[in-house]
Each structure stands twice: as C-alpha cells, then as structure tokens.
Amino acid sequence: MAPQTAPARQNLPADSDSFIGRxxxxxxxxxxxxxxxxxxxxxxxxxxxxxxxxxxxxxxxxxxxxxxxxxxxxxxxxxxxxxxxxxxxxxxxxxxxxxxxxxxxxxxxxxxxxxxxxxxxxxxxxxxxxxxxxxxxxxxxxxxxxxxxxxxxxxxxxxxVPPLSLPRSDDGGGPAGGEAVRLFLDRAGRAAPARIGDADLPAVAEICRLVEGNPLAIELAAAWTGRLAPALIAEGLAERLAPEAAGPGPRPPVVDTVLDWSHGLLSEPERVLLRRLAVFPDWDLELAERVCSGRRLRDTAVLDLLSALVERSLVGLTGEHRGRVRYRLPGPVRRFAAERLAESGEQDPVHERHCEQMALIVEELGRASVIGRAMPWQERFGNWERVIAEYDNIRAALHWAVSARRVRNGLRMCVGLRPFWVTGYHFSEGERWSGLFLDMPGGPALLRGRALVGRSELAWARHDLGPAVRLAEEGMRIGRENGDNDPVVRALNLLSMIDLRVGAHDRAEERLAETLKMARDSGDLWNEAMALGSQGSLAARQGDPATADTRYKNALMILRGMDHRWGVGITLIARGAVAEDQGDLLAADHSYRQAMDIQRDIGAAPELARCLAGVGRVAHGLGATGQAFDYLSEALMLSHSTGQRIGVSDALASIARVAAAQGLEHDAFRLAGAAVTFREGTGLPPSRRPWPLPEGTGEPGPGLVACWDEGRALSVDAAVALALGVADTARSPRPRPPAPRLAEPPRKALTPREHEIAGLVGEQLSNRAISERLFVAPATVARHIANINRKMGFNSRKQIAAWVSQHDGAV
CATH class of the missing domain: 3.40.50.300 (P-loop containing nucleotide triphosphate hydrolases)
Incomplete structure (x- = not known):
C-alpha cells in the first residue's frame, strides 16, 4: 500500500507525574x-x-x-x-x-x-x-x-472515585501506610528532596486524614514542604479542616479549603498572577506576560511568579508546542482563581486583554494566508499551527466577546479565522460565530463587509449556494461603498466559482476579468493566482486544454513565488483533474503526486484522499493495476476514517472501474451502486460515469443490474469492506502478452515529453541530470522512463539509448 497514512491508535497525553495507588x-x-x-x-x-x-x-x-x-x-x-x-x-x-x-x-x-x-x-x-x-x-x-x-x-x-486510602492504626504498617501518604511523600520528595524523615510521618498521616485523602489537596499541601515542616502544614490545615473548626452553614469542599490555605501563603504578586491566569484554558509564557501584566504586575516578573505557582502545584504543565511550554490550571484551581478574579474587580479588563491577544493572533493568520510577498512556508504555516494551539483560548475569547457584546473584536476574530475555518473544515462553527456577530448592531463597516464575504465562503464550502451568493453580494456592496478592495475581489472570485458550478460561463468570465484587473492594480498576488486558477477551470470546461494549462502554470508560478504550499496544492489538484480528463495521464500523475506530498505535510485529509485517488486512477490508466489498487484503497480508508462520504464515493467508483477491467464485473457493479447512493446523499450532481464499464460498452445485462441494486443497499462499512476485499484479491494483475518491440519511432505511442526524455537518455544523462535540465522531479523522470520501457518492450536504459542511436534524428 502507498505509505504514510496509517492511522494513529491513541491521542492520550504522556503522564507528567507518577501514578500512585488506585x-x-x-x-x-x-x-x-x-x-x-x-x-x-x-x-x-x-x-x-x-x-x-x-x-x-x-x-x-x-x-x-x-x-x-x-x-x-x-x-x-x-x-x-x-x-x-x-x-x-x-x-x-x-x-x-x-x-x-x-x-x-x-x-x-x-x-x-x-x-x-x-x-x-x-x-x-x-x-x-x-x-x-x-x-x-x-x-x-x-x-x-x-x-x-x-x-x-x-x-x-x-x-x-473514592479518596486515596488512609493509614490505619490496625494495619501494622504504621503512619507510612496507605495510598494518601505514599502520594504525599512522592510529591514532597520533588518539592524538598530528603527533607521528610521518619519523625515527620505522623504529621504527614495527619495531613492526609485532614484532607480526607483528596489527591489534589494532598499535592497542594505537599508542595509547601520546601518551606514548611509537615507539622506546621498539619497545624495550619487543622485550623480550617478539623471538626471543631467548622462554622455555621454547609462545610465547603475540602479542596476549596486547602486552596484557600495555600492561597493565603502566596505573595501578593503570586495571588495577582494566579487569579488573572483564570481566563486561560491553557497558555504559554508569552501569553501570560501579555495578558496578565499591567497594574501591580510587571511582565518581566511573570516567569519567576509562574515558576513559583508551578512549584506550589497550583499550575500544571501540559507539554510543549513549537518549543514553548504550555501550562494550565487544574479544574478546581481555575474555578477558585476565577472567583478571586471576580472579587478583585479586574475581571473585565483581563478578559479584554485576553480577547485582544486572541484577535491579534488570528489577524496574523489572516494576513499570512493571503499576503503576496514571499514568506517561508514554515513561517506562514506556523500561524496556522499557532491558531490550533490557541483554539480553546480563541473560543473562550469569542464566547466572552458575545456575552460582553464586543462586536468589533468579534468581527476581527471572524475575519482572521476565515482561512482556518475554510481550509480546516470548520464550516458550521465559522458560520455560527460569524452569524452571531453580524446579527449584532455596530462594528466598523470595513469589518462587516469582510466578515460577510468570509461567511459567504463558508456557505459555499457547505454547498449552500443561495446564501453564499447573497452574502457575497452584500459584502461586495459594502466593500465598494467604503473603498475596500479586499471583500470585493474575494467576493468576485467566489461568485465566479459559483458561476462555474452552475454553468454560467459568460458571467464567470466577466467576473474573473474584473478580479484580475483589481488584483493586479493593487498587487494582490493571492487573489490574482486564485482567479487564474478559476480561469484555468473555465478554459477546460470550454474545451480549451492548452489555455487551461497556461492559466494553471501562471497561477502556480505566482504561488510558488510566494512559497504558498497550500495554494500550490489545491491548484495542482485542479490541474491534475483537467489533465486526467484530457487523457494526459503523465501530466495528471505529476500534478497529483506533487499535490499529494504537500497535503501529507499539511495534514489535510480530504485533499490528500483526492490526490491518492487521482494517482490510483492514473496508475490504472497506465496499466499498473496493483499500484492502482494500493492508492485507491488508501484513499478509501482515509476518507472513511475521517467521515468523508464524497471521498468514499469517489474511491468506490474508481475501485469499481479497476475491478471491472480485471473481469470482476459483479463486485464492480455492487461497488458502483454503493458509490452512486453515497454521492446522492451528499447533494452533489450525479456522476458522469455511473457504470463501471468503459464508455461505449453498452447497457449492462440483468445480472449486473441486480448487483448494482445490491450495492445501492449496502451500508458504508459494508461497501468499504467489499472494496478492500476486492482490491486484495485482484491486486496482482493478470498476465498480459508482452508489448511488441517497435522498429520505427512510435510517434503515436510515446508522448512528446517521453520522446524528449528518451533523447536525453540517449545522451547518457542520469535521472537527476535530466530532472535539472527539464525542471521536474527525479521521480517524475523515473516514471517517464518506466513508461517508455513498457510501451517499447524494453527493460533497461541501455535499450532506450540504443534505440535512440539507431533512429538518430528521428526520435
């Protein structure tokens, strides 16, 4: 099978502490x-x-x-x-x-x-x-x-979940017995190595009894052993937790009482930082410095204060992201800190700073996604990864902005998150947040126009064409009225894609011409490249593959100059589809494989499945049946595991066609019937080739139609299992007679590119030298040479070179 997409089997975090008892x-x-x-x-x-x-x-x-x-x-x-x-x-x-x-x-x-x-x-x-x-x-x-x-x-x-077991006087183990004491000793050993001796064990046992075996309370108490002897810790807790210390009314939870005791031992700056950290689901040092500093707390002091809170078990570590340590407050600690924040009167200002920082992060993502200047891909993609790392924080900021009716910041975040929502397949979530803020009055008109177009792009991604058109036109109107080209150009690009979908080619052509002029006048390379890609699709639909290829090449030149790998990837997929439709299988293979490498790096499963399926179909067209089944099976499993019915349908239909060519018509028709049913469920138009037999074969007989009907009744799981079984049994191609050797230059057998590469092989150039001469990948050269050998009946480069020499000047 084509490698690299075997699914992981778990996402559990690594244990940060030893597990005691239980x-x-x-x-x-x-x-x-x-x-x-x-x-x-x-x-x-x-x-x-x-x-x-x-x-x-x-x-x-x-x-x-x-x-x-x-x-x-x-x-x-x-x-x-x-x-x-x-x-x-x-x-x-x-x-x-x-x-x-x-x-x-x-x-x-x-x-x-x-x-x-x-x-x-x-x-x-x-x-x-x-x-x-x-x-x-x-x-x-x-x-x-x-x-x-x-x-x-x-x-x-x-x-x-019970408390940890406490030492019992009748267990013979003395005060060191029980899970609770074991946990205390383990955590105290980290706070104050070698400080706890046998003489301290009765006090430790008393602490564990006072906190009733609550693990977090034990850890909070043990964290202070570096400064306080266990006897003093027990004395301090007894003042609050002993039965005689209970006042009127219900007794608060033990962990809250221990938190209040621990909080009282903190310095005032530590208390300030702890309560301000309550706004974060999790965070890194940079965020803590930006959000929590201000009145009564310098940003340069945050690191030392944060380290102290970690030592007190009030703050936990969750790992690293891009070299930055991530922190979090345990649930009870965060609730306690949030109450202290509300009491302090600082709640709104801290939330305001938190919301502002999230808006800045997503705005940087929005700029980096479409900025036209050259930017290293890792830097551009790093903004995407930063949003992933902070997404819980961003959601928290969005919730607060809604409750506080901060429309401007809400719209800023919606505009900045648009590329993340669209390319990350968070369509519904993006529509929900955008709708909430757009339904509120207020907010700058520039932001509203951009947010409307962003919401239209989300509607388009969900195949809701009517709302997409209305929202795009409204956003474009606001942009024109306020002299803001961004929503206008994006709306024109989107509306032209909708025109292509519904067959309004003349209107698409007009809109794309306007888009290109506006993008070029303003130096907007991203939207220029997107418009050129759409022009390529338009030319292909109008039966002009040469123009389509030129448009795609121009778009790719711009996107590669920007080092925008995501844009390159989606453009290559479109170019590969056009080449495949035109029967230029090697060009299609080249495009799909390049896009596949990009999608593997990015981790975009639906696009990766499309590339895998494309490579598989091309392999079938080139006679590589085993390879076709490998790639198509991988596309099918990837689409199924990520819940993509469109991808499942496409992979099933392609496997059906390969199976039919291998003589497995009955199973092929079952798979094709299932593929049609699943495609119908997505709301997409019917496939152009519902039958798995080659075009021109004629209508299938009653037996095959019955198999088709059986397939239409299959569940997704059953259809996937059937397809994988068919692929396993049919992966080895049936023996075929060897291709006859051609004495004369096969002008109709080899493509112009294959003729060119054959000539360079005749010049004794290596694959790498040929790749550098032609500006293609060495793997592409190797595939061309393999195809020449297959068509010519050769089995070595020497035979190609000899044939070139024999037909000098005619190849």
Missing amino acids: ERDLSDLLRLLDTDRVVTLCGTGGMGKTRLALRVAAHAAASFPDGVWLAALAEASTQWEVTSRIAAALAVAEEPGRDLIETLCDSLSGRRLLLVLDSCDRAAAHVAAVGRILTRHCPEISLLLTAAEPVGADGESVRR
Missing part, C-alpha cells in the same frame, strides 16, 4: 469496561477522575483495536461544541452539506474504540445527547466519562 480501582474499571459501554467516573473536585480515566484508557488499549481517544470537554457548553471537540480528537472533518454528528457516526459505525470524554460537567446534558446518538449508531464504541455527577447518558454505569 490498583483496585484500575482493575475494577477495566472489568467494568468489558461489560458496560458507558462508564462515568464521578467525584468531587480534585479526586483524580481525569488521571484515573487516562490510566484506565491506557491499560484498556489492547481491548480496542481502533484505539483510545481523549476529548477534553471542560470548555464545551453546547451540543455543537461537544460534537466538534469529539470530531477533532478523532480527526474527523466536517463534510459539506451534512450535520457533523452524522459524519461522526459514519466514521465510527464500524470501529471498536474507547472514547474518553473528560470534564463533562459544563455540558452534561449535551454530552448525554451526543453519547446517546453515538452508542445507538456505533455499536462497537465505548465511552468513559468524567464528571462531578452522572451525566444521564443511556446505559450509564456510574463509578464513584
């Missing part, structure tokens, strides 16, 4: 997962639900052949957000024209996996609703949830 809980939960499909770990804050769930998932991996997957839901508050976070964890992309939950069910329906849904409290009812849908439609998945209380999911089995 052996019995672990074994009990593993047995429970063998019998119950929905298990919820409940307990008060700080009880270690998440850590236990992750440890259970890691141990259960062998029982789930399709992996164990974590979706963090602490920031989710709606059913859409729950669904989108689960889909993101599983790398399932939204498909145009379909609800994301349907795509998610399609992707998971035949997979046996464990889905860990962590911190479900904020959206418990929505988690229950999504869980109900998933377990009903996906009989092989299991759910492991964490929440303070049961979420109410169907078939939910609830397991209360």
Whole structure:
C-alpha cells in the first residue's frame, strides 16, 4: 500500500507525574469496561477522575483495536461544541452539506474504540445527547466519562472515585501506610528532596486524614514542604479542616479549603498572577506576560511568579508546542482563581486583554494566508499551527466577546479565522460565530463587509449556494461603498466559482476579468493566482486544454513565488483533474503526486484522499493495476476514517472501474451502486460515469443490474469492506502478452515529453541530470522512463539509448 497514512491508535497525553495507588480501582474499571459501554467516573473536585480515566484508557488499549481517544470537554457548553471537540480528537472533518454528528457516526459505525470524554460537567446534558446518538449508531464504541455527577447518558454505569486510602492504626504498617501518604511523600520528595524523615510521618498521616485523602489537596499541601515542616502544614490545615473548626452553614469542599490555605501563603504578586491566569484554558509564557501584566504586575516578573505557582502545584504543565511550554490550571484551581478574579474587580479588563491577544493572533493568520510577498512556508504555516494551539483560548475569547457584546473584536476574530475555518473544515462553527456577530448592531463597516464575504465562503464550502451568493453580494456592496478592495475581489472570485458550478460561463468570465484587473492594480498576488486558477477551470470546461494549462502554470508560478504550499496544492489538484480528463495521464500523475506530498505535510485529509485517488486512477490508466489498487484503497480508508462520504464515493467508483477491467464485473457493479447512493446523499450532481464499464460498452445485462441494486443497499462499512476485499484479491494483475518491440519511432505511442526524455537518455544523462535540465522531479523522470520501457518492450536504459542511436534524428 502507498505509505504514510496509517492511522494513529491513541491521542492520550504522556503522564507528567507518577501514578500512585488506585490498583483496585484500575482493575475494577477495566472489568467494568468489558461489560458496560458507558462508564462515568464521578467525584468531587480534585479526586483524580481525569488521571484515573487516562490510566484506565491506557491499560484498556489492547481491548480496542481502533484505539483510545481523549476529548477534553471542560470548555464545551453546547451540543455543537461537544460534537466538534469529539470530531477533532478523532480527526474527523466536517463534510459539506451534512450535520457533523452524522459524519461522526459514519466514521465510527464500524470501529471498536474507547472514547474518553473528560470534564463533562459544563455540558452534561449535551454530552448525554451526543453519547446517546453515538452508542445507538456505533455499536462497537465505548465511552468513559468524567464528571462531578452522572451525566444521564443511556446505559450509564456510574463509578464513584473514592479518596486515596488512609493509614490505619490496625494495619501494622504504621503512619507510612496507605495510598494518601505514599502520594504525599512522592510529591514532597520533588518539592524538598530528603527533607521528610521518619519523625515527620505522623504529621504527614495527619495531613492526609485532614484532607480526607483528596489527591489534589494532598499535592497542594505537599508542595509547601520546601518551606514548611509537615507539622506546621498539619497545624495550619487543622485550623480550617478539623471538626471543631467548622462554622455555621454547609462545610465547603475540602479542596476549596486547602486552596484557600495555600492561597493565603502566596505573595501578593503570586495571588495577582494566579487569579488573572483564570481566563486561560491553557497558555504559554508569552501569553501570560501579555495578558496578565499591567497594574501591580510587571511582565518581566511573570516567569519567576509562574515558576513559583508551578512549584506550589497550583499550575500544571501540559507539554510543549513549537518549543514553548504550555501550562494550565487544574479544574478546581481555575474555578477558585476565577472567583478571586471576580472579587478583585479586574475581571473585565483581563478578559479584554485576553480577547485582544486572541484577535491579534488570528489577524496574523489572516494576513499570512493571503499576503503576496514571499514568506517561508514554515513561517506562514506556523500561524496556522499557532491558531490550533490557541483554539480553546480563541473560543473562550469569542464566547466572552458575545456575552460582553464586543462586536468589533468579534468581527476581527471572524475575519482572521476565515482561512482556518475554510481550509480546516470548520464550516458550521465559522458560520455560527460569524452569524452571531453580524446579527449584532455596530462594528466598523470595513469589518462587516469582510466578515460577510468570509461567511459567504463558508456557505459555499457547505454547498449552500443561495446564501453564499447573497452574502457575497452584500459584502461586495459594502466593500465598494467604503473603498475596500479586499471583500470585493474575494467576493468576485467566489461568485465566479459559483458561476462555474452552475454553468454560467459568460458571467464567470466577466467576473474573473474584473478580479484580475483589481488584483493586479493593487498587487494582490493571492487573489490574482486564485482567479487564474478559476480561469484555468473555465478554459477546460470550454474545451480549451492548452489555455487551461497556461492559466494553471501562471497561477502556480505566482504561488510558488510566494512559497504558498497550500495554494500550490489545491491548484495542482485542479490541474491534475483537467489533465486526467484530457487523457494526459503523465501530466495528471505529476500534478497529483506533487499535490499529494504537500497535503501529507499539511495534514489535510480530504485533499490528500483526492490526490491518492487521482494517482490510483492514473496508475490504472497506465496499466499498473496493483499500484492502482494500493492508492485507491488508501484513499478509501482515509476518507472513511475521517467521515468523508464524497471521498468514499469517489474511491468506490474508481475501485469499481479497476475491478471491472480485471473481469470482476459483479463486485464492480455492487461497488458502483454503493458509490452512486453515497454521492446522492451528499447533494452533489450525479456522476458522469455511473457504470463501471468503459464508455461505449453498452447497457449492462440483468445480472449486473441486480448487483448494482445490491450495492445501492449496502451500508458504508459494508461497501468499504467489499472494496478492500476486492482490491486484495485482484491486486496482482493478470498476465498480459508482452508489448511488441517497435522498429520505427512510435510517434503515436510515446508522448512528446517521453520522446524528449528518451533523447536525453540517449545522451547518457542520469535521472537527476535530466530532472535539472527539464525542471521536474527525479521521480517524475523515473516514471517517464518506466513508461517508455513498457510501451517499447524494453527493460533497461541501455535499450532506450540504443534505440535512440539507431533512429538518430528521428526520435
């Protein structure tokens, strides 16, 4: 099989600390997962639900052949957000024209996996609703949830996470016994190595009893052993937690009391930083410095203060991203810090700074996505990766901007996020946020015009052509009225693509001409390249492949000059499709393979599947049956695992055509019938070639029509399994008679490029030397030479060179 797209089997984070105790809980939960499909770990804050769930998932991996997957839901508050976070964890992309939950069910329906849904409290009812849908439609998945209380999911089995065991006077182990003391000693050993002695063990045991075995409370107390002896820690906690210390009214949770005690030991700058950090789901040092500094806190002091909070177990580490350490507040700590922030009167200013920083990050993404000057691709793509890293922060800022009615900042973020939403397949989420802010009054007209066009692009991506046209025209009108070319040019480009879709070629031509003039007048290289690509598509539809190729080449020249690999990739896919339609298989192969390399690097699964399918179809056209099945099978599996029915349909139809050519007509018709059914479900127009037999073969007989009808009734999982089975049995091509050797130069057999390469082989040039002479990749030269050998009946470069010498001047 073509390499490099084997799916991962888990996304669990690496353990940052040792796991103490819980052996019995672990074994009990593993047995429970063998019998119950929905298990919820409940307990008060700080009880270690998440850590236990992750440890259970890691141990259960062998029982789930399709992996164990974590979706963090602490920031989710709606059913859409729950669904989108689960889909993101599983790398399932939204498909145009379909609800994301349907795509998610399609992707998971035949997979046996464990889905860990962590911190479900904020959206418990929505988690229950999504869980109900998933377990009903996906009989092989299991759910492991964490929440303070049961979420109410169907078939939910609830397991209360108990405190860590405490030392008992009758266990013979003395004060060092019990899981709680073991945890305290482990964490204290990190805070103050070799400081805890045997004489301290009674005080340690007393601390563990006072905090009732709560793991987070134990860690918070142990973190102070570098400054306080265990006896002093026990004394301080006893003042707040001993039964005689209880005042009137309900007693607060133990972990909150310990947090209040620990907070009281902090310096004032540490307290200021801790409460301001509550605005972050997670963060890096640079963000903390920009958002949390200000009155009473210098940015240069943040690093030392943050390090101190880490030492006190109030801040945790989550790993690194692009060389930057990421931090987070444990859930109970963040709630405590948020309460202190509200009490301080700083809540709105800190949220305002947080929102401003997120707006700056996404604006940089928006600029880098379309900026025309040359920029190293890694720098350009780095903005995309930064948005991925900060996406929870960005969502938090969007939520706050909605509640605080900060329309300007909301529109800024929507405009900047447009390329991320479109190319990352977050169409519905982008439409929801854009709609919320566009429905609010106010905001600069320039931002509204750009946001309207951005929303129209999202509607286009979802195949909602009517709304796309209306929004684009309104955004273009506002842009013209305010002298802002950006929404005008983008709207014209989009409207021309819609014209191409509906067959309005004359109108598309007019719009593209205006787009090119405006883009060139303003030096807008991105939109110039996009317009040239659309002109290439228009020329191809009008039956002018030479002009189409010229337009694509010009677009690629601009995009390569910008070092914009994503733009190069999508243009190469379009160029490859045109070359394939024209029968220029080698040119199509060249375009698809170049685009494939780009899409692998970027990680765009739908586009990568299109490239794989294109390479597979071309391989079939060139007679490489085994290679065709390899690439088409990979395209099929990738599309299926990411929930892309369009990709599944295209791959099934292509496999059907290869299978029919191998004499497997009955299975071919079953696959083709399934492909047509799935395509109909996407709302796309019918395929030009519904039958898998070659054009001109005539109508199929009754037996094949019956197979077609069988295929139309297949589920997605069944059709995929059938296709992969057909590919496995038919991958080895049937023996064919050797191609006759041609005595004369085969002007009709070899393409002009093959003639050119044959001549260079005759000059004794290596593949690399030929690639440098012709400005193509060495792998492309190798494919051309293999094709020459196949057509000519040769098996070596020497034979090609001898033939060239024999026909000197005629080749």
